[in-house]
Amino acid sequence: MMSERGRFCAICGAMDEVLLENLCEICYKKEHPLEIELLKKLSIQICIDCGELRVLSTRIDPRAQEESLEELIREVVRSAVLSKFRSEDPYDVEFEDDIKNDKIMNYGVKEFKLRTKITLQPYEEFSPFEKNFITRLKMNRTICNDCSHYKSxxxxxxxxxxxxxxxxxxxxxxxxxxxxxxxxxxxxxxxxxxxxxxxxxxxxxxxxxxxxxxxxxxxxxxxxxxxxxxxxxxxxxxxxxxxxxxxxxxxxxxxPEFSKGDVIEYEKDIWKLKAINDDQIRLESLTNHTERQIVRKRVENSAKKLNDFLFHREYMFVSAEGQTVVIMAMDNYENFDDNLERLPKNKEVGSTIKGFLLDDKNYYVE
Ligand SMILES: [Zn+2]
Ligand SMILES: [Zn+2]
The missing domain is CATH 3.30.70 (Alpha-Beta Plaits)
Structure with a gap:
């Protein structure tokens, strides 16, 4: 903007002054004061349990932040002060405070002080506009809503x-x-x-x-x-x-009543439960080791769980001739004949088999 030396100030009539919008510096500053609400006092609510900070309407959970409480308080009070300041023009701001981490939770310390200096120079031939003020930061150590919920x-x-x-x-x-x-x-x-x-x-x-x-x-x-x-x-x-x-x-x-690994009686056969989901159950017959997929409700309505009635044993697959196999019970070394289809698939002579005795009958599971 060009200076208009030689003309009058439109308000006070001063001559030979630098004019901006037809006003001398003094009148211009009177007409365009810095629009700031000076915060003389600011209340800081801090929860003594979780450290939650509340300043004006801002809530900060320090546990979600990396900065120290000191830094967080500094940040939140500075932005509270600046939230009261409106300016179209670029400005400088300097802060100074006496917030100390080790004093924040100290009940003897009732307040900190924040000094704010705002400088603005809308026109380079005028000296800068300046506002310099102190905000008292009142510390209110309380228990936040959430913590009091928990406590109660x-x-x-x-x-x-x-x-x-x-x-x-x-x-x-x-x-x-x-x-x-x-x-x-x-x-x-x-x-x-x-x-x-x-x-x-x-x-x-x-x-x-x-x-x-x-x-x-x-x-x-x-x-x-x-x-x-x-x-x-x-x-x-x-x-x-x-x-x-x-x-x-x-x-x-x-x-569900039944879970994977259960041994159950269902439709007069003995089964091992292989899998269960929302509406289906997969069973393996311990008579011939074929599998069936059945609607869960049907099984639940009529099956009986046998887990508590089993005598668990280990067996040795001794020999095989056609469909006839010789099995030895490992707990008493007794040998007896059985049918090949009653063994789990892929068992070879010499391997051990886990199973159980139920009503004087041996069952081979895996
Ligand atoms: Zn003037
Ligand atoms: Zn809290």
Missing amino acids: GYFEAILQVRADKRKLTDDELNRFENSINTMMKQYGDAKLSYILNMEVEPDGITAQVSTKLLASNLAREIQALTAGKLSLAYELKTTKRDGTEVYQNTYLVRL
């Missing part, structure tokens, strides 16, 4: 794992517990992601879970590991004063 034992949902007509096996309990722990590690310290209480017992797993979303994710994960069915039940917990009803959700994973 708040939870929205229950996760249950049960099995139909049986207890859970140690293997199942271990697998589910591990997978829950692994998932919880992935959530890390994410807000409101916690399990208040988890019981792992042969009757099943019961956990109080902070949120419905978390409980539903955990339930889905366990369901994916099994042929279990997932169901959801709502229970009215309380009615708030305004009439809103608060429900507690229970996410139940129900494991």
Whole structure:
């Protein structure tokens, strides 16, 4: 912009001054003050449990950040100050503060100070516009909502794992517990992601879970590991004063009665359960080792589990002549004849076979 020396200031009439938009420097600055709301005081809410910071409407979870609390506070108060400043023109800003990491959680320290210096030069022949002010950073050490939820034992949902007509096996309990722990590690310290209480017992797993979303994710994960069915039940917990009803959700994973490896009686034959999914079961006959795929419900409705009635044994395949084989029981060295088709496929003379005795009859499994 050209200077217009020799003319009058439109407001004060001063002559021989540098004019910008027909105004001398003093009048121009009066007409165009820096638009900033000077923050004299800023309240910093910091959770003494999790360190969550709240300044104006900004919430910061320090556990999700790499910087130190000192750096985080510095960042958030600086941007709070600048959020009150509007300028079309480029400006410089300098900050200075006395925030110290080791004083942040110190109850004796009630506040820090932040000095802000904003410089703006809209016209190079004027001296710069300057604003220089101090903001008192009031420290409020509190407990945030999420932490107070946790402390008060708040939870929205229950996760249950049960099995139909049986207890859970140690293997199942271990697998589910591990997978829950692994998932919880992935959530890390994410807000409101916690399990208040988890019981792992042969009757099943019961956990109080902070949120419905978390409980539903955990339930889905366990369901994916099994042929279990997932169901959801709502229970009215309380009615708030305004009439809103608060429900507690229970996410139940129900494991099938039968699982892989079970020995069952079905349609008068003895079978080993090879695989189970949502609606099918694959069985291997221990009479001739052929396999069948059957609708799960049919098996569940009429099969009987025999696991508890088996006397487990090891055998030696001694010799074969046509369809007749000689087998020796390894526990008492007794020899007896049997039929080749009753042995697992691909067994050769000399190999050992795992199996069991049931109602005085030997069965060869693998
Ligand atoms: Zn003037
Ligand atoms: Zn907290």
